Amino acid sequence: MLRDMFVRRKAILQLAFALIAIIIVIINANKLLIAYHVNRCEWPASDEPMNATKVMFLSDLHLRVDNMDTIFDNKYHEWKIPQYVFILGDVFDSGNTVSDTQFTALVNKFHQQFPTQKSGSNTDSMPIVYIINGNHDIGFHPFMTSNSKSRFDRTFHTSSAKLIQINGINFVTINSVTMEGDFCQLCSQAVQQLHTIGQQLSQNRVDKSGPIVLTHYPLYRKDESLCGYDLDSIPEDQKYTPNRPKWDCLSANATQFILKTLRPRLIVNGHTHYGCVIQHTDSLYEWTVGSFNCRNTLNPSVLLATISSDKYSINNNMIVQLCAHTVMARYSGTYRTLAVRFGLQLPVRVIGRACMRCIVLAGTVLDCTNE
Ligand SMILES: [Zn+2]
Numbered sequence: 001m002l003r004d005m006f007v008r009r010k011a012i013l014q015l016a017f018a019l020i021a022i023i024i025v026i027i028n029a030n031k032l033l034i035a036y037h038v039n040r041c042e043w044p045a046s047d048e049p050m051n052a053t054k055v056m057f058l059s060d061l062h063l064r065v066d067n068m069d070t071i072f073d074n075k076y077h078e079w080k081i082p083q084y085v086f087i088l089g090d091v092f093d094s095g096n097t098v099s100d101t102q103f104t105a106l107v108n109k110f111h112q113q114f115p116t117q118k119s120g121s122n123t124d125s126m127p128i129v130y131i132i133n134g135n136h137d138i139g140f141h142p143f144m145t146s147n148s149k150s151r152f153d154r155t156f157h158t159s160s161a162k163l164i165q166i167n168g169i170n171f172v173t174i175n176s177v178t179m180e181g182d183f184c185q186l187c188s189q190a191v192q193q194l195h196t197i198g199q200q201l202s203q204n205r206v207d208k209s210g211p212i213v214l215t216h217y218p219l220y221r222k223d224e225s226l227c228g229y230d231l232d233s234i235p236e237d238q239k240y241t242p243n244r245p246k247w248d249c250l251s252a253n254a255t256q257f258i259l260k261t262l263r264p265r266l267i268v269n270g271h272t273h274y275g276c277v278i279q280h281t282d283s284l285y286e287w288t289v290g291s292f293n294c295r296n297t298l299n300p301s302v303l304l305a306t307i308s309s310d311k312y313s314i315n316n317n318m319i320v321q322l323c324a325h326t327v328m329a330r331y332s333g334t335y336r337t338l339a340v341r342f343g344l345q346l347p348v349r350v351i352g353r354a355c356m357r358c359i360v361l362a363g364t365v366l367d368c369t370n371e
Pocket of ligand 1: 089090134135136216271272
């Protein structure tokens with residue numbers, strides 16, 4: 001009898017150890033699999049490799065205060081170390097409405113997931129990161145307050161318009177929310193700043209081919225019908241939905257003002273959560289980067305650009321079908337509500353994360369495609 005009990009207990013223990021071992025193997029195999037595929041993402045070749053600067057563009061991270069984020073675990077700097085990273089807005093999901101304490105928690109979370117030369121401990125191997133304001137960071141124009149804007153600006157050294165010069169390349173960052181054109185104080189300041197930058201650029205133009213303009217909202221376009229048919233493109237049935245200017249894209253007036261004042265050679269932005277490339281003139285292209293968060297898209301993307309003072313080439317690296325667990329993520333709101341109701345936040349979070357990992361491993365084909 002005693003011997004039977006001993007044998008049964010031993011069998012249960014062995015089964016428990018086997019289960020734990022299987023979970024550990026799944027988690028690590030999953031990480032290796034993702035790392036292997038992501039490492040196939042390539043920097044585009046350059047005609048002048050000695051003068052070229054490697055820049056990564058990311059957008060729409062939508063980090064949340066809770067832990068139900070679905071940014072994949074592999075940190076961006078472990079993939080293809082860029083020299084510079086531009087994050088094109090919507091770093092946070094509700095940066096304008098959170099309390100100061102929650103805002104600080106979000107900022108800490110950002111620095112953990114996206115270490116930079118300023119915030120990281122191994123600073124030499126980290127990229128320099130520049131950030132642009134998005135509507136989810138400071139609010140759409142009617143909801144933006146001077147507190148929501150100044151809190152974000154203070155933390156990330158952003159401003160309504162800024163000229164950043166890197167290795168002879170001019171980048172101009174613009175806070176899209178201040179391009180409303182309603183002569184409010186912030187909008188008037190932004191227009192004035194852009195006039196000053198435009199004058200600076202035309203008087204002292206090192207970069208003869210014009211600046212690279214970075215906004216959060218895309219330039220004015222009536223809908224998304226000109227966007228392509230790539231894996232990260234907007235679904236076909238949403239392409240012809242009319243865009244609402246100042247909400248889905250910049251207004252036609254603000255677009256003309258930016259093009260006339262800055263005469264850019266390239267425009268890069270985000271906001272729509274889908275990838276898009278539009279040719280405005282023979283030499284002027286606008287790239288819209290898809291969201292980097294699986295909650296928003298099945299195929300998050302990263303632009304890797306090799307840029308010199310008069311040329312650039314871009315690879316759109318889509319991390320294809322990495323986000324099968326998005327199904328889980330879509331319902332995360334319901335899970336969270338139930339968990340809070342029954343006081344089960346921790347077990348739900350643990351099970352949720354484990355499920356995401358298993359589903360990614362079992363149910364997806366991972367790949368990195370260069371457009
Ligand atoms: Zn946005």
